[in-house]
Amino acid sequence: MTDSFEVGVETYDGIDFDTIATEELDKAAVRTVNAWVDNMLEAGYRNTGDTANSITWESPEQYVRVVGSDRIAALIGEFGRRPGAGHPPPDALGDWVHEQAGLPDRGGTVEWDFGDGPETVTFDQAVYLIGKGIDESGLPAHAFGRRAFREVADEFERNITRRLQEAVDEQSI
Structure with missing residues (x-):
């Protein structure tokens, strides 16, 4: 068993x-x-x-x-973005400028004072000036x-x- x-x-x-x-x-x-x-x-x-x-x-x-x-x-x-890297792409920067309060819409203008009284700045000029500032100063x-x-x-x-x-x-x- x-x-x-x-x-x-x-x-x-x-x-x-x-x-x-x-x-x-x-x-x-x-x-x-x-x-x-x-x-x-x-x-x-x-x-x-x-x-x-x-x-x-x-x-x-x-x-x-x-x-x-x-x-x-x-x-x-x-x-x-380092200074001297060049202007940002104008189309992309233009899209950003167009959407910002206080900046001109496409085809529009804005009044800016550069120190000697107000000047009319076009959309394209604003894009250029902002791009130049980014190129010079970086981000x-x-x-x-x-x-x-x-x-x-x-x-x-x-x-x-x-x-x-x-x-x-x-x-x-």
């Missing part, structure tokens, strides 16, 4: 590191987009909202999140995206560490 016995076995699936990492990376990407836009808006760096609305994120690889924009205005806001770097990343990075690290520890603790019970 042989002794027999039963053994209950439960399958251990382990900790789902992939899901935890993916979820936390996605959350960090969204928070980075939001912080980047907030940084731009707080600095008054907006026109029509196209640049702020262009800040997005994507996931080109499993554990990679890329946050950014395809707009030149976002690039200039991030890194600035400051605001680092909107880099600041956003730094704001979110510590929170990401805390959140993923907490979630992984919770998963380990849950498996240890």
Whole structure:
């Protein structure tokens, strides 16, 4: 006669590191987009909202999140424009001038005082003068995206560490 016995076995699936990492990376990407836009808006760096609305994120690889924009205005806001870099493209600058309060619309004029009394400045002249000023003085770097990343990075690290520890603790019970 042989002794027999039963053994209950439960399958251990382990900790789902992939899901935890993916979820936390996605959350960090969204928070980075939001912080980047907030940084731009707080600095008054907006026109029509196209640049702020262009800040997005994507996931080109499993554990990679890329946050950014395809707009030149976002690039200039991030890194600035050095003096002597040339006049900005007149069409893009013209779009900006057209939409600004106090600057002439296309085909319009504005009165500016250069120190010897008011002068009538046409739209094209305004675009040229502003472009010349940007070429001579440059534009400051605001680092909107880099600041956003730094704001979110510590929170990401805390959140993923907490979630992984919770998963380990849950498996240890």
